[in-house]
Amino acid sequence: MSHIGYNKKIILAVLVIILCIMLGYTTVSNYMIEYNTINEILESKTAQNDIHVVGTIEPGSFTHLYTDSYTFILTDDTASMNVIYTGSLPSSFSENSEIVIIGTMENDTFISTKLIARCPSKFTE
Structure with missing residues (x-):
C-alpha cells in the first residue's frame, strides 16, 4: 500500500512541475515584444494592433503638423515608410536618434500612438 502512495506522490510532483513550467512559459511569452523591420510591415498583408517598428527618422522629413501631431519618414538599412505620430x-x-514606434499600418502610412526614443549611450554596440 505504501508503494502506491509513493507513486501518487511522484505523479503529483511531476504534474506540479509541468504546471509550473507551463505557467512560467505563458507569463514570459505574454511580455515578449516582437520588433519588426520596415520591410516586414510593408510586406505584411494582415492588420495588426500594437506593431513595434525600429528605425531612424529620415533627415529633413520630420514635420510638426499641429499640437502633438507629427509626420516623418522612418527608415532602416533597407526600406522606408511614412509615419503619422500623435x-x-x-x-x-x-530627429537623428533611433526610435521605436508602436501602432498600426493603414494603407501606405503607419499610424503611431507611441514613440520611444532610444538613448544612443545605452544601446551602443
Whole structure:
C-alpha cells in the first residue's frame, strides 16, 4: 500500500512541475515584444494592433503638423515608410536618434500612438 502512495506522490510532483513550467512559459511569452523591420510591415498583408517598428527618422522629413501631431519618414538599412505620430515627444527625442514606434499600418502610412526614443549611450554596440 505504501508503494502506491509513493507513486501518487511522484505523479503529483511531476504534474506540479509541468504546471509550473507551463505557467512560467505563458507569463514570459505574454511580455515578449516582437520588433519588426520596415520591410516586414510593408510586406505584411494582415492588420495588426500594437506593431513595434525600429528605425531612424529620415533627415529633413520630420514635420510638426499641429499640437502633438507629427509626420516623418522612418527608415532602416533597407526600406522606408511614412509615419503619422500623435502624442507628446519624449524628452530624450532627437530627429537623428533611433526610435521605436508602436501602432498600426493603414494603407501606405503607419499610424503611431507611441514613440520611444532610444538613448544612443545605452544601446551602443
